[in-house]
Amino acid sequence: MHGGDIYRNEIKYDFSVNINPLGCPQKLKEAMVRAVEKVERYPDIRYEKLKNAIAVKYGVDKENVLVGNGASEIFMAALGAFCPKKVLLAVPSFSGYEYAALAVGAEVKRHFLRREDDFRLKDDFIESITDDVDCIMLASPNNPTGDIADIDIIKRIAETGKLLILDECFLSLTDRNKDSFIYKIAENVCVVRSFTKSFAIPGVRLGYAVAGDAMMAQKISGCLSEWNVSIIAEEAGLAALEEENFLEESREVIAAERKYLSEEIAGMSFDVIPSSADYILFGADGRKDLKTKLIEKKILIRDCSDYYGLENGWYRIAVRKHEDNVELIKELKVIADGT
Known part of the structure; x- marks a missing residue:
């Protein structure tokens, strides 16, 4: 898998x-070593410092930001919060979306991307967003294909009003990072990103999301465990935002x-x-x-x-x-x- x-x-x-x-950059390693001196404390249960730093980076309200023990935890929490009955996926794509959908009892609908299109997301995906679809999960860039979805297609998907969980975990390592949908976010969209890939810290586990509004962020956060991010991970994230x-x-x-x-x-x-x-x-x-x-x-x-x-x-x-x-x-x- x-x-x-x-x-x-x-x-x-x-x-x-x-x-x-x-x-992993040296400054992150140093930040994590310094954080060891704090391990006898609980982390800040609100993660205010890290959320504030993420909010400043993207110019969003800090109340719209949430953090998780990797992006995968946020996918699971988002579906747990909204309990969709049918989730639409564009495949081939990351198996974690289906794993999260099945965990909340959702039916999975698959739109098959075509080899003759280099597995790119095309306009016909919109036709798969039928009335019975509650939630759409997409990656840009997609994994395993490496295709970055056209921002206009993502915008049209968002305009359907369906819950859109957009995975941008690999976008920061591409030359299209400035095309993040965070800058065009709508109230039915949750954009998920990760420090794991960008800074080579999969053993630390740290992801974050920017939700369309504070209500969505609060609802998803309610399905996350308390103290779900360690002090070491939080310090790594704060250092990463400066890199x-x-x-x-x-x-x-x-x-x-x-x-x-x-x-x-x-x-x-x-x-x-x-x-x-x-x-x-x-x-x-x-x-x-x-x-x-x-x-x-x-x-x-x-x-x-x-x-x-x-x-x-x-x-x-x-x-x-x-x-x-x-x-x-x-x-x-x-x-x-x-x-």
Whole structure:
């Protein structure tokens, strides 16, 4: 269901998780070390300092901001708060949306994105928003495809009045970060983002959301556990909000390395889907053994055959540092040449 299973395999290069290839910045590490001195205290149950900092960053009311133990907790809380009967998803996409929908007893309706469109979200998605749909969950950029949805399509989806939970967890690592829907938020929209991917801290767990209004934020917050974010995570988040230069450097590295990986993989006659994110989806002509063969070389990639809308032979790789990417390409070429 997810990448990152390095605990059951001997792995040197983990391409299965999509986190910032530059790793966790030093200032965040220092902030977390300092936070250890505070672990004998409870966190601020209101997280006022972190919420205020997020609100200032986006120019929104602090009452519209909520924080969570990763974005996944917020997805679950949002559906728990509104209890939709039918949730619409555009697939292939992150499995966590369906997991959250099923957990609250919702029926899942799937709109299948097409390979001939590079799995992009197109206008016909609007036609899938039928009267019986209560909630729509979308990602921009989408995972695993890396497609950033057209802002006009998102706006039209929001205009239907349905509850829209928009996942922007990877947007800050793209050159379209300024297109966040937070700046165009409507009262029926909740935009979810994460520090995890942008700052390579999946072991810390920290996400946040900007809701369309204070009432929505309060309702979702009511389905979150008390003290759901640790003092260490809160301090990491406060430090992260000061790291815009780090993100700009990260975006430059990702763009260059994504281009390198895409061109090299396409050169092996694999089917590469254009991506704007820090990961790439590609089809390996139905090969089911690519992940297994790479594990033998201590390289882990994401087998995407369990995504709705994909099948055996589709894989996702993260964009990592150049030396790691060179190693992956070297081993992929060995496998491709051996067929």
